[in-house]
Amino acid sequence: MPCVGDWLNSPLSIVQGIFAQNFPNSDWEKKVTEYFKEKLKENNATNWVPSLNDVPVHYLKPNSLVKFRCMVQDMFDPEFYMGAYETVDPNTNARVLHFGKYRDVAECGPQQEIDLNSSQTVTLERQTFYCVPVPGESAWVKEISFLTEPVQARVSPSTSYTPSRHKRSYEEDEDMDLHPSKQKEQHLGESSGGDIHGCVEPKRLETEASAGHHVISPNCSPPLDLNFPLPGEKGPACLVKVYENWESFKVNDVLEVFGVLSVDPVLSIVNSEERDSSSLDPMECTDTAEEQRVRSPPASLVPRIHVILAHKLQHINPLLPACLNEEESKTCEFVSNFLSELSPVRAELLGFLTHALLGDSLAAEYLILHLISTVYARRDVLPLGKFTLNLSGCPRNGAFAEHLYRLLQQLVPASYHLRMSIQSMNHSRFIPHKDYTANRLVSGLLQLASNTSLLIDETQLEQGQLDTAGVHNVTALGNLITWQKVDYDFNYHRMEFPCNINVLITSEGRSLLPSDCQVHLQPQIIPPNMEEYMSSLLTAVLPSVLNKFRIYLSLLRLLDYSISDEVTKAVEEDFVEMRKNNPESVTADDLHKMLLVARFLSLSAGQTTLSRERWLRAKQLEALRKARLQQQKCVNGNEL
Numbered sequence: 122m123p124c125v126g127d128w129l130n131s132p133l134s135i136v137q138g139i140f141a142q143n144f145p146n147s148d149w150e151k152k153v154t155e156y157f158k159e160k161l162k163e164n165n166a167t168n169w170v171p172s173l174n175d176v177p178v179h180y181l182k183p184n185s186l187v188k189f190r191c192m193v194q195d196m197f198d199p200e201f202y203m204g205a206y207e208t209v210d211p212n213t214n215a216r217v218l219h220f221g222k223y224r225d226v227a228e229c230g231p232q233q234e235i236d237l238n239s240s241q242t243v244t245l246e247r248q249t250f251y252c253v254p255v256p257g258e259s260a261w262v263k264e265i266s267f268l269t270e271p272v273q274a275r276v277s278p279s280t281s282y283t284p285s286r287h288k289r290s291y292e293e294d295e296d297m298d299l300h301p302s303k304q305k306e307q308h309l310g311e312s313s314g315g316d317i318h319g320c321v322e323p324k325r326l327e328t329e330a331s332a333g334h335h336v337i338s339p340n341c342s343p344p345l346d347l348n349f350p351l352p353g354e355k356g357p358a359c360l361v362k363v364y365e366n367w368e369s370f371k372v373n374d375v376l377e378v379f380g381v382l383s384v385d386p387v388l389s390i391v392n393s394e395e396r397d398s399s400s401l402d403p404m405e406c407t408d409t410a411e412e413q414r415v416r417s418p419p420a421s422l423v424p425r426i427h428v429i430l431a432h433k434l435q436h437i438n439p440l441l442p443a444c445l446n447e448e449e450s451k452t453c454e455f456v457s458n459f460l461s462e463l464s465p466v467r468a469e470l471l472g473f474l475t476h477a478l479l480g481d482s483l484a485a486e487y488l489i490l491h492l493i494s495t496v497y498a499r500r501d502v503l504p505l506g507k508f509t510l511n512l513s514g515c516p517r518n519g520a521f522a523e524h525l526y527r528l529l530q531q532l533v534p535a536s537y538h539l540r541m542s543i544q545s546m547n548h549s550r551f552i553p554h555k556d557y558t559a560n561r562l563v564s565g566l567l568q569l570a571s572n573t574s575l576l577i578d579e580t581q582l583e584q585g586q587l588d589t590a591g592v593h594n595v596t597a598l599g600n601l602i603t604w605q606k607v608d609y610d611f612n613y614h615r616m617e618f619p620c621n622i623n624v625l626i627t628s629e630g631r632s633l634l635p636s637d638c639q640v641h642l643q644p645q646i647i648p649p650n651m652e653e654y655m656s657s658l659l660t661a662v663l664p665s666v667l668n669k670f671r672i673y674l675s676l677l678r679l680l681d682y683s684i685s686d687e688v689t690k691a692v693e694e695d696f697v698e699m700r701k702n703n704p705e706s707v708t709a710d711d712l713h714k715m716l717l718v719a720r721f722l723s724l725s726a727g728q729t730t731l732s733r734e735r736w737l738r739a740k741q742l743e744a745l746r747k748a749r750l751q752q753q754k755c756v757n758g759n760e761l
Contacts, residue, residue: 128160129169132186132381132429133223140220144205145241150222154365157186157429161379168269170379173357174254175267178384178424187382189359189426190266190437191252192570193374194348195562197416204245208233221245222364223381223427225388248367249416251561253349254356255375255437255570257537259530261671265439345418350553350564351537360418362427372562373618375434375570377443383425388417411559436572437534438675440668445679459672463727466669473670476658477528479521480645483745484512487640488625490721492533493677495572496605496621504605508717509624511636514643514753515580516651522578522627524655529574529625531659532670536574539566543585551594554610567597567607571621572678579628595634602635638714640746641753677724684731692716692736715739 128135136153143149161167171181173189181187203221208229210216218241219228229235236242347358361378363370370376408416435444442452467489474485487510494508515521526538539545553565569575577598587595601607602624608615626632631639648654662670684692699707719739723731 128157129186130182131184132157133184136220136223140205141218144218144220150364154429157379161430167379172266173359173382173424173426174263178357178382178421181382181384183382183384185382186379186429187426188377188379189252189357189361190255190377190434191359191361191375192255193250193361193370193372193376194253194350194358194564194568195251196372197249197251197561199246199248201244201246203227203242205241205243207236207239207241209236209239210234223429225383225425225427226385245364248363250361250363250367250370251348251358252361252376252378253347253358253564254354255535256350256354257535257569257573258437259534259536261531262437262439262534269439345414345422347423348561348564350566350568358423360423360425361431362425363431364428370431370433373568373570373620375437376431377434378426378428378431380426380428380430383427384420386420388420388425409558409560411556412561415559415561435679436675437570438671440672441675445676456676459676460727463673466673467725469666470670470673473658473662476646477525477655478512478642478644479647481643483742483749484640484642486742487638487746488512489725490718491623491625491638492529492574492674493724494623494717494721495678497682499619502604504619504621506717506720507602507605507621507637508721509602509626509636509638511626511628511632511634511639512642513628513631513639514641515627515629517580517629520651522576522580524651525627526576526578528655528659529576531667532674533574533623534671534675535570535572536576537566537569539575539577541577541579541582543583543587543591546591546594547588548590549594551597552607552610555612557612562609567601567620567622569620569622572623574623574625577624577626577634579626579632579634582633598634637717638746639750641749643749677727680724680727680729682720682724682729682731688731688733688736691733692731695736695740711743715743718742 135156139152139156140149143152161170167188170186170188173181173187202224206219206221206227208217208219210230210232211234212232216236216239217230217233221227222245227235349358361376361380442455445452445456471482471485471489474488475482478484478488491508491510495506496504497506499505523538526536530536550563550565551567553568554563555561556563597607601620601622605621606617606619609618624636626634626636646654659667696707696712715736716739719731719736722739722742723729723735726735728735
């Protein structure tokens with residue numbers, strides 16, 4: 122068990138020691154990174170670092186080491202800071218050298234002044250990311266991540282540290298930060314509003330917005346928009362300050378960052394004064410008031426993290442090793458052990474999904490293939506590996522899609538349920554766009570992290586007129602499905618952002634949107650109470666089995682896959698034979714679809730190469746699916 126020492130509670134003191142020993146040698150920064158990298162490798166020490174995803178900001182010690190699992194929602198312009206500077210005592214002329222890295226405010230004693238003309242001053246550059254919690258992150262991901270952390274990491278890491286203020290709502294926090302004088306009016310005997318020690322899940326009064334986007338203060342106009350892509354999202358937004366290799370990160374990347382937490386109230390006072398002074402002398406500041414508000418929000422609402430270490434996440438499933446590409450013995454052992462027991466897990470999952478799809482085992486097979494699909498490569502503009510599934514024949518009232526989504530939420534790490542209606546199409550913001558006044562990227566519903574599951578429900582769609590915004594939104598959904606890209610709106614032009622979103626469409630007839638595969642649902646069970654039926658399915662599954670389902674679906678997405686030359690030749694010969702027998706009904710698109718089904722069918726069985734057996738099984742599934750569609754066509758005329 123690692124000792125929770127200075128490196129966790131007071132990382133800046135460690136940095137100060139390395140800086141003092143090595144400056145002006147530029148290697149001191151690399152030594153800081155290496156020091157913390159080694160510390161975090163010891164005995165699962167990463168679990169001892171408090172997470173902003175789980176612990177409210179006001180329970181954490183300022184300037185302590187924290188971690189944050191997040192998505193890069195926007196990137197601001199680089200900013201300059203003093204990497205090193207000198208302070209001088211005017212009375213004694215004594216000089217002290219300081220580092221400015223990992224700080225928002227320069228450190229200066231009461232009798233000291235910063236010497237801006239010192240030859241020791243070093244000006245450097247850092248990049249600021251605006252980061253939000255992973256959109257649509259499932260509750261089970263948060264719960265498992267929270268429970269795997271030691272108790273010491275769930276509250277203030279320093280047992281001697283007492284929060285300097287009571288818990289307050291967002292509205293009070295913002296009012297206090299924007300009007301610091303009001304802090305004096307706070308009653309000393311105000312209740313803290315709850316005891317954290319008796320809670321399994323921490324309260325997040327200060328780290329969530331009740332409406333998902335806005336933090337409203339009666340004395341502050343306009344309200345602070347936290348810019349979450351999805352409505353109803355909870356968790357803190359953070360300004361993440363990156364010092365090295367920021368070029369390797371891009372918008373929508375999912376990161377885990379380890380860094381120094383900065384919530385200094387001085388930030389809010391300074392920023393407020395800057396806003397006031399800029400209104401007096403507009404020549405001193407080229408930023409608009411809106412831009413300053415976005416770049417410098419109250420620190421208690423949008424804390425700063427000064428990154429020491431950061432890495433992209435392959436996935437956000439806490440049941441899997443963080444990185445499966447590494448040739449570590451533990452990782453290899455985990456994968457091999459799970460693959461050895463894959464067959465019963467697949468059989469149980471198939472049974473579970475068959476019941477969820479009202480007894481339709483064929484639809485359940487295709488749903489498994491859909492859930493493990495992923496874009497594994499791009500050939501020119503064509504995304505390879507996408508497998509958008511259209512489940513047609515769904516009950517019209519919308520209850521089935523709602524309950525199906527609740528089940529899927531228990532299986533996948535991140536998801537969103539998009540209920541298609543004329544109202545939602547015309548009035549929702551799907552596409553992120555650039556706000557040049559505030560100089561920020563305003564989020565939209567389709568700004569999602571890679572491997573998010575998007576369920577689009579068409580069963581409640583009624584006749585009506587789409588306006589211009591509605592047409593653009595439907596077009597954006599079509600582009601997402603077909604090309605796995607979203608065209609962000611930069612007013613004067615559109616910029617393509619590639620994505621990797623698993624889209625499942627539920628509809629009564631054939632979907633209005635494009636899809637890679639349509640399966641017509643044939644319910645074998647008509648439950649009198651859909652909610653009770655679906656709830657009983659989850660209740661009947663043991664938590665350990667549910668966790669195996671979660672590992673299964675996440676792990677198989679990450680496995681490599683190949684086809685040997687021998688099997689490729691056999692498939693080609695088989696396709697030629699199929700064309701001879703039925704030239705009109707077997708096309709190149711059919712071959713592509715069968716190869717895709719064969720790929721995911723092989724992976725679903727834990728096989729990373731295509732076998733003759735899996736190819737024949739893929740052909741069989743496709744024949745059954747097509748026969749069902751043809752049967753439905755005969756029943757309903759031309760409608761599929």
